[in-house]
Amino acid sequence: MSYPKDLLDIKRNLLKEVSSAALVTKSDNFNSLYYDQSKIILDARKAFDGLIPYSGLGANSTNDYFSSIDLIGGTLKTDIDCSNVDLSLSIGGRYSNRKITSDIPFFVSGMSYGSLKLPAKIALHLALNQLADDGIRVIMNTGEGGALPWEVHDFNNGNPNVMDQVSRLLKEHNLDSIDREQLFRRKYPLVVQYASGRFWKDPDYLLNADAIEIKIGQGAKIGHGGLLPGSKVTELVAENRGIPPYKSAHSPSRHLDILGPEDLVAKILELRELTDWNVPIIVKVGASRVQDDISIILKSFADAAAIDGYVGGTGAAPWEIRDSIGVNTIPAIRLAKDAIDNYYSKRDMDEFKLIAHGGIWDSKRIAKCISLGSNGVGIGTGFLISMGCTLVQDCYTNTCPAGLTGSYEKLDIQSSVNRIVNYIKGTRVELQNIVGSLGKKRIQDLNKEDLHATDEISNLVSGLSTNASSYYNKIKNKDIDNILRDIPEITKK
Secondary structure (H helix, E strand, C coil): CCCCCCHHHHHHHHHHHHHHHHHHHHHCCCCHHHCCHHHHHHHHHHHHHCCCCEECCCCCCCCCCCCCEEECCCCCCCCCCCCCCECCEEEECCCCCCEEEECCCEEECCCCECCECHHHHHHHHHHHHHHHHCCCCCCEECCCCCCCHHHHCCHHHCCHHHHHHHHHHHHHCCCCCCCHHHHCCCCCCEEEEECCCCCCCCCHHHHCCCEEEEECCCHHHCCCCCEECHHHCCHHHHHHHCCCCCCCEECCCCCCCCCCHHHHHHHHHHHHHHCCCCCCEEEEEECCCHHHHHHHHHCCCCCEEEEECCCCCCCCEEHHHHCCCCCCHHHHHHHHHHHHHHHHCCCCCCCCEEEEECCCCCHHHHHHHHHHCCCEEEECHHHHHHCCCCCCCCHHHCCCCCCCCCCHHHCCHHHHHHHHHHHHHHHHHHHHHHHHHCCCCEHHHCCHHHEEECCHHHHHHHCCCCCCHHHHHHHHHHHHHHHHHHCCHHHHC
């Protein structure tokens, strides 16, 4: 699928026509509840070219509940040093022999080569290497488009085909001056996606990964599968994915060999044998029937589950699915935590981890997700914004004002590296301050008692109290009980 080259002009003309119509409807006292200009423009586009309108980034939600949930302060001290607060995240060890670890509880969500242009992928790669040199390990997910050569190969492996591919990739993007040896030094943990399209041609994609994520679905297009428009499937992207060039790359809406819970177990065991039970395996689902999905994943020999909320971003999704199907991140975490608590009510706790995605980009949202029950979060749009994304949502058109999803010549790699590093380091300090101010030493010690809902709807979807004072009363009563317990018996008489 591709749109006409003059799509932007078409959209501008349609906007003028719809705006004129809007003046008429307003003068007729048309009820604004039924008037949504963006939806009318979509229908006009559909009528113009007969194509289903797509969009990038996440859904438009009237309430994602983050803003109506607050953290409860824990201390009045003003001289706290929070630099030693432990923000680490580890995944694995439940069934895998190894774990992957990060010094922060958030990581780069799956954004594949093809959806993102090569300079943006290289900027993320170099930034995470620089952070590793500074003592901050950050996990990165490849996305479903396969790994780039320097992500899974060693510089000294002597494979001429690999080096030839690297030369062609860099030359195509005017990046021939990049130091090859430096590029091949990956210093961060890499999670590779095992998605329904199976877009890789090199077994090293799985064999050299630090962890594998079986992607069942994502929040922006639940039940739909992926799409990379033909205009973005260049010859090099096609080569990396093992598909024909300049034809739309469709991921099936499901794995053709995973039709139910038993098949998921069989697939995980297959990957376990392939990797000698060494690497952690994560199963990612779009947030829809959360409790059922998490219950299945818990029983399937996976090390972790990832849930992607309704507002999770993407490079291309049909509007009617993106804005209509799914569950928001906050209620999804609650449903997932309920399923986990129910499972472990009859078993001893182990190393199972829950990862949340969807509409998370700053320290406050990260802390709220972890307080609700997730162990870590994935961030996509936040990293794009750090590199200059302007949120125009035309990621699927192969044009991008920031040079991220198109027009790659516009991206300054070194500037992007600096901004990614600043974004991660700044968010890290903020998280340490939040956790330290709550009187805790580890971010994994945050829990639901550190939150309260500010309205009844958020109370219903999150299960949080709407009265913050109930928390303090609980602490006060507990302290009184402890004091009375310590008083000698003679003073009580």
